Every structure is written in C-alpha cells, then in structure tokens.
Amino acid sequence: MTQYLDFEKPIKLIEEQIAALSGDAQSAGAAAMSPQLSRLKNNAEKLLGEIYARLDPWQKTLVARHVERPHFKDYVAALVTDFVELAGDRKYAEDAAIVGGIGRFLGRPCMVIGHEKGRTTHERITHNFGMSRPEGYRKAIRLMDMADRFGLPVVTLVDTPGAYPGLGAEERGGAEAIARSTERCLTLGVPMVAVIVGEGGSGGAIAIAAANTVLMLEHAVYSVITPEAGASILYKDAGRAKDVAAAMRITAQDCLGFKVIDGIIKEPIGGAHRAPEQAVAAVGAAVAKALDALTDMEGPALKAQRRARFLAIGRMEESAAPAR
Amino acid sequence: MSSNSWWNNVVPRGFQKKPDGSPPPPKKDTRLDKANPDDQQWVKCPQTNELYPRDDIEAAHWVTPAGFHMRIGAEPRFKSLFDSKWTLIPLPKVPADPLKFKDDKKYVDRLKAARAKTAREDCMTAGYGRIGGQKAVVLVQDFDFMGGSLGMAAGEAFVTAAETAVRRGAALIVCTASGGARMQEGVLSLMQMPRTTLAIQDLREAGLPYVVVLCDPTSGGVTASYAMLGDIHIAEPGAMIAFSGPRVIEQTIRQKLPEGFQRAEYLLEKGMVDMVVRRGEMRDTIGAILSILMSKRAQAVAAADEPQLPLMLPDEGPAPARDARKQERANARQRPKAAE
Numbered sequence: 001m002t003q004y005l006d007f008e009k010p011i012k013l014i015e016e017q018i019a020a021l022s023g024d025a026q027s028a029g030a031a032a033m034s035p036q037l038s039r040l041k042n043n044a045e046k047l048l049g050e051i052y053a054r055l056d057p058w059q060k061t062l063v064a065r066h067v068e069r070p071h072f073k074d075y076v077a078a079l080v081t082d083f084v085e086l087a088g089d090r091k092y093a094e095d096a097a098i099v100g101g102i103g104r105f106l107g108r109p110c111m112v113i114g115h116e117k118g119r120t121t122h123e124r125i126t127h128n129f130g131m132s133r134p135e136g137y138r139k140a141i142r143l144m145d146m147a148d149r150f151g152l153p154v155v156t157l158v159d160t161p162g163a164y165p166g167l168g169a170e171e172r173g174g175a176e177a178i179a180r181s182t183e184r185c186l187t188l189g190v191p192m193v194a195v196i197v198g199e200g201g202s203g204g205a206i207a208i209a210a211a212n213t214v215l216m217l218e219h220a221v222y223s224v225i226t227p228e229a230g231a232s233i234l235y236k237d238a239g240r241a242k243d244v245a246a247a248m249r250i251t252a253q254d255c256l257g258f259k260v261i262d263g264i265i266k267e268p269i270g271g272a273h274r275a276p277e278q279a280v281a282a283v284g285a286a287v288a289k290a291l292d293a294l295t296d297m298e299g300p301a302l303k304a305q306r307r308a309r310f311l312a313i314g315r316m317e318e319s320a321a322p323a324r
Numbered sequence: 325m326s327s328n329s330w331w332n333n334v335v336p337r338g339f340q341k342k343p344d345g346s347p348p349p350p351k352k353d354t355r356l357d358k359a360n361p362d363d364q365q366w367v368k369c370p371q372t373n374e375l376y377p378r379d380d381i382e383a384a385h386w387v388t389p390a391g392f393h394m395r396i397g398a399e400p401r402f403k404s405l406f407d408s409k410w411t412l413i414p415l416p417k418v419p420a421d422p423l424k425f426k427d428d429k430k431y432v433d434r435l436k437a438a439r440a441k442t443a444r445e446d447c448m449t450a451g452y453g454r455i456g457g458q459k460a461v462v463l464v465q466d467f468d469f470m471g472g473s474l475g476m477a478a479g480e481a482f483v484t485a486a487e488t489a490v491r492r493g494a495a496l497i498v499c500t501a502s503g504g505a506r507m508q509e510g511v512l513s514l515m516q517m518p519r520t521t522l523a524i525q526d527l528r529e530a531g532l533p534y535v536v537v538l539c540d541p542t543s544g545g546v547t548a549s550y551a552m553l554g555d556i557h558i559a560e561p562g563a564m565i566a567f568s569g570p571r572v573i574e575q576t577i578r579q580k581l582p583e584g585f586q587r588a589e590y591l592l593e594k595g596m597v598d599m600v601v602r603r604g605e606m607r608d609t610i611g612a613i614l615s616i617l618m619s620k621r622a623q624a625v626a627a628a629d630e631p632q633l634p635l636m637l638p639d640e641g642p643a644p645a646r647d648a649r650k651q652e653r654a655n656a657r658q659r660p661k662a663a664e
Contacts, residue, residue, distance in 0.1 A: 163548075165568030165576050170586055173596050175547035175567035183521050183553060202505070203517060203548040203567075210518040224505045224514040224545070229572075234427040234507065248510040249423045258422065260511050307525075310518045311483065314476045316419055 002274070005062050007051065011270070014044040048270040055219060057251050058242040061227060063219040064198045065161075068273035070280050072099055072114035072157050075197070078277070079284040080105050080112055086146075089138035092172060097128045097164070098136035098208070100143045105155055106288045111147035113140050113208055114157030117198070130199075131164035137177035137207050144184045153191040153291050156208040157283075159198035161226055163207075178207040185210035186306055189299030193290040195265070195283055196220045196252070197272075212306050213290040214260070216252035217283065218267040222260065223250040259313055262290075370394070385603045393560045393603055395540060397442070398449030398464040401499055405462055405607050410453030413461065413488050415445070418476040423510050431508040438470045447472045447502070448481035452488065456611015458618055459494035461485050467501040467541070474546050475506035479516030482550060486523035486534075493625065495533040495614050500551045504544020517549035524553050533617040535610060538565050538588065538597060556613055557597040558606070559588035565596070 004012040018040050055063065063069070076083050076099075083103035088094040100113035117130035147154045163174055185192060185208065194211035200222035216222060225233075227241035227248065234244060255261045265286045272279030294302065367381040368374070369388035376388060385404040386394040402410050425431040439445065447469035451462050463485040465472045472478075482498070489496040505513040527534045536554030540563035547567050551557075559565060566586040574581060584590050591597045601609050 163567070165572045167573060167577055167579075167581065167585075169567060170573065171594055173552070173594065176552040176596060178548040178567075179517075179521065179550070179552040182518055182549065183524070186518060186521055187525065202514060203545055206514055206517050207548075210521070222511050222514075224510055225507055230507055244427070247423070247425050247427060248507065250511065255511055258512055260515060307522050310515065310522055313515045313519065314419060314422065314512045315480070316417055 003067060005059070005066070007055075007059050007062075011044060011048050011051065014040060014047065018044060045269065048274075052219070052267075052270055056242075057221070057245040057249070057254075058227065060219045060251055061199070061221050061241075061245050063271045063273070064217075064221045066271065066273040067119055068276070069198055070272055070276045070283075071119065071159065071198075072116040074276060075114070075157055075280055075283060076101075076103070076112060078280045079287075080110070081107075083112070086143060087139070089135040089142060091135070091138055093133075093135045095128075095133050095136035095139060096126050097130050097132040097160070098140055099127075100140060102146075102152065105153075105291070106284050108288065108291055109152055110291075111143050111152045111154045112157075113143055113154065114197075115160040115204075115208075117159060128164055130160040131162060132160065132204055132207075133164050133166065134169055134172045134174040134177040137163075137174075137181040140208050141177075141181050141184045144181075144188060148189055151190055153193070153294070154185075154188060154211075155287055155291070156192070156194040156211065158194060158196045158200050158205045158209050160201045160204045161199055162201035162229075163204035175203075178203045181207035182210050186310070187303065188306075189302060191291055191294035191297065191302055192306075193287050193294070195287060196222050196261070197283065199223075199226075201226060210306070210310065212294055212302055212309070213262050215263045215265055215283075215286055215290065216255060216261045217265050217272060217279070218252055219271055220252055221245075221250040222252070222255050223248055262309075367394075387603050391561060391602070393540065393562060395467050395501065397466045397468060398444070398451070401464045402449075402451045402453075402462060404603055405455055405497065405499075405610065406451065406453040406460075407455060407457065407607070407611075408453070410451040410462070413450035413452055413485060415448065415450060415477070415481045415484055418480050421508075422476075422512055423508065425508040425510070427508075434470065434508065442466060442469045444469060446475070446477035446481070448478045448485075450481060450485040450488070452492065452494065455495075455497070455607055456615055458611060458614035459492060460610075460614065461489040461492070461494050461496050463496065463498045465499060465501045465539075465546075467503075467539075470506065471504075472500075472502035472546075473504065473506035473513075474502055474516050474520075474544075474549075475509040475513050476516065478502075478506075479513075479519045482516075482520045483523040486526050489532055490526050490530045493530075493532065493621070495535060495618065496527055497535045497537060497610060498550060498554075499537040499539050500542040500546055501539045502542055502544070502546040504546055514545065517545055520550040521553065524550060531621060533614055535613065537606065537610075538563055538591075540564050541566070543567065543569060552596070555617070557599075558609065559591060559597045559600045560606075561588055561600055561602055563588040565591050 021037050080103035083101050085101040097115060099116045102111055105112060115130040116127045118124035118127035144154055163178060192211040193213045194209040196216040198220055202224055227245035228238040230244040231240040232238040252264045256264055265282050268275035268278040365378050366375045367378050369390050369392055371392040372390045386396045386400055421432050447466045449464050486496055524534055534554050535556045536551055538551060538559040542551050543566040564586050565588060570581050588600045592600050
C-alpha cells in the first residue's frame, strides 16, 4: 500500500480508480474494461511524470524522506554480496544510525558505509532515524582506516537529517567525531564514492561524503541545515520550511550547478519509492561506473583529486592563486 | 521505549555531574560597543555590571577584573597575541551571494549591513607575525560579523591563512568565534567543512603546528570541522563551545541542561580541549608551545642554512608584496569610511 504525499493526491485518485476497475475486471472477467483501464493507467503515468518533473524543493524533501524510499539495507541487499556487517567504534558503543561493512559491491571488494533510518517504528528507534551519535562517526572512521589498510574502495550512502543533537553528543565530542570523519575521508589512499540517496543533512552528511566522486539521486536533497531548523532560525517559525527549502537551493539539480556534486542518478518516474528495485539498480550502476573510473589511481593521486575537487567548489577563477 | 530513554540508560551517571567553577554566562551581547553605547570612556562588565575605564579594560585585553572575557575582534586579538607588530594577510574575494538568498531581507543587504557595522569584508582577518619569537599566522573569526558564520569568504580565508603559514614555515593559530555555518550560502557553506579540513592537511604535511583558540561562542559546523582538528586546543575561560545549541538539545531531549554545560571548563573535563587559558596568558602559553613543537624544525632550517623569508610581508619581494600593500592601503582607505 503506497503512502501518498500531499501533492500526490491527483495520482492517488486515479490509482484508486484503477484499483477499483481492476477489481471489477477480475470479478467480471470482462475484457471490455481493459481499454478504460489502460487509458487510466496511461493518465496516471503521465500525471506522475508531470508532477515529478516539477517538484519544488520542499516536495523533493518529502520525497527524499519517503519511508518507502530504498534505504542503506535495501541497497546492500541488492548490490553487495558477501556483506559482513561490522559493528562498534571500539571506544564507547555501537551506533546503528550508521551501518558499515565489507563485501562485494556488484563484484568489487569494497567497504560500504551509510546511514540507515529504518522503516518500521522499531527499526527507526534502533537506527535513531539515521541520526548518528559520535560513535557512528567513530565507527565510520574505524572502517575507513581498515579500508585504507586493505586497499578497499569506500562506498558511502548518505541519508540523514543530521547528527543527533543530544546531551551525549556534546559530552563525547560529536563535533570532533564529525570533523575527524570528514578528515578521514579526505586522507584516504583508496577511491571513495559517495551517493546522497535521501537526505544529505549538514555535518552529519559531509562526515561520510567528502569523497572523490559525489553523486545524488534525482530527488535527494543536500543541505547545510534541515529546512525546518533553518526556518526556525531565520523566521522563528518551522512552518516556513517550504520557503527556506527553496531559498537554500538544496536540490540535486542546484548542487550539480554549484559543482558540489559530480552527477545525478535518475530516479524511476514517480520517485525511487515507487520502483525501489529500479532505483537501487541505477545507484548500483552509477557507483560501479564511478569506482571503475577511479580504480587505476594511486593513493597520492586520489588525495590530490579530492583536494582539487573540494577546493574548486565556489572558488573565483582569479583567486585560485592569490598573490601573497 | 523511546529513543530518549535508551539514551539516558547509555549515558553513565558520572558523565552528568555538574562541572564546577565557571560563572554563569550572561545572555546579552558582550561586545564593547554595545556595552555602554552612551559613554565610550566606560566599559561595563557583563558579569558584575560594574563600570571600568575603557583604557584599563583595553590594557587587560578586554578581560574585566571579575575575569569575564569579552568578545573581541581581530585588532585587539592580534594585539594580545603577537609579540609586537604584525602584517595583515590579503584575503581572496569570493563570489557574492551565489544562491541569491532572501528571507525577510536579502542576503546581500545583510552583508552590506555587517560590512558597515564592522568595517571588514567578512568575519575572518589574518595576520602574520611572531608569537614568543616563533613565526605565526593568526586567523581571527569575528562574531560581530553575521555571528562569525562560516561561509565561502571565511573558508577561503582559512585556506589562504594555512597556505601562507606553509609558505612561510609558520604555525597557524585560529581564534574561533562562530554560530556555525552561514545558512544564506546553503550547501556551499557546508562545503567549507571539508575545504578547511584540506587546508589543515597541508599544515600536517609540512609539520607545522595548528593551534585552535576556542573563543566565545564556537558552535555548529565550525566546531564540527577546523575548531576540533587542532594539534592543540586552548579555550578561553567561560567560552561556550558546542556542536548543537543548548536550545536545540533541550527541545530534543526534553530536559534542562546541567549548569556550565558546553562551557570551556566542561569541555576540559570531557577531554575535548587541552587547557583553559586566560587571555592575558595566551601569548606566553602559545609561544611556549610553539617553541617546543617547532624546535626540530628550527634545527633543520638552521642546518640547511636556507635563506629565510623576512618577517614582514611587504618586504617579501616583487609582485606579491606590491599586491599585499595595495590591498592593505585599500583596506585602510575603506575602514574609516565604513565606520561612519
């Protein structure tokens, strides 16, 4: 049973009609129904395509957060064979908001790390809605250390509203954990590919996204602060999240324009949650392609590429080599 | 079971005890120009509300007799850190308002207002000189400029300061004061976290010390990047140092935060900073640290008998120095005008 977003109401109406007609058709066994049915199906598909072609940034945020959107575990199940999940930061705790392990990503031995939000209530609590505590980042650092040591490329899947803003994060150096994790990404001597598959929320995202190649799903968002939190700061009113989502230019299309990301992975019509297998396969293919492009590069070249990539973002041409 | 109760079970009780000592911080803006707008000769201590002659407070590096460390900008900071004189490092221009951002006000208008108020281009100012005889680049973040928020200009300033330090074989000292990322620059502001982190790698590779002086307040994306990556972390007494702001945490966990939470002394107790140092002792402390951390390097340079770059930037050499001077003259011209 699909969960419809507010702006999908017209699609919901048609799809309900289709469901009703299909039911009638089955019980009556009437072939006469089928032209009407196929017309409705065409209409639904067309409408879906139209609505999704002009999603505004806030609507995209809702799509990026859709509970049926493929999550880390769905990607791993479909794309990574021989996956061995690795737990714990060896310092304090295991944090299931970030999951990681070794396996073969479409056949390529890899370290795979990502946020997991969980889908059922129980899962969401277990994974803390994908909001990592310091331990999640320290686990990521540990796994990246290991990847570096064993020459394994790192693939990360980013999907978090942000780091968990709790008391414990302050007590145990959440900020330091994020800073070190970002630093670890940037110092890796192995290829690293990151995909923003849902929400790329602030420092909690960049901590595992400072990669050689950064990709985004078509309706994913990448942002310095959630639109709600931004709105409560700028307008003292979280209800104006829609305005802030637009003002902050958080869409994949904007991020590509700013050269913050290197490519956009197309989603199935109507979003990744409507055809998860298709979306997962598209991400798999894009990551495999990105990994293969980096595979011949040595450690120093990979570091230099990452450095050039990030330093170029937002830089004015003439300030590239300022005179001092 | 909610995630909160799970969390409470995980946090050891001992971690929740109150750190003692630090005075409760006042909520008000402690900038001196607002402390007593009617009379520039007197400065009010935000902690005790006592008035003191401005000259005395200035001589004490803007620390009141009660020990309250007022927020300061680049000039007094340089004065309190460098041995004597220093040279400003020209900072690169960045694209203005790439998002065409607007909330109640246009971002460009907010920038204009901040520039008029502070007479600087953005929140960062970089200077080069000596601390305890050691070569040092000091980068100061001014909270008075849009809350010291980290945007492209600040990020680029950081990169420039680190590059300058590497070129000159100098240590980098960064005095942080920031509310976090500059929302008006969106994801480009977020990108300053990896960008500044890359600049720090240059210092690491060159074997040059990177010292962070955490000033009041330091939070958000700044804490979660360059503020927590120093070889040495020094906090000013009473400075608020946080990742998430206290209000956000209280809303999330629905409980009152302990007193002194997120203050410098609390971070010392939690192991996030090396020491809490009074501003008046900062120069000596940093000088002592640098002299040890840079001792091997000094030997190597002496052994190599390399001609060293002279201390002051304008003497450096042909083209760059001219540009530097030009920029400084331009800055000097701008300042009084903007201050009106």
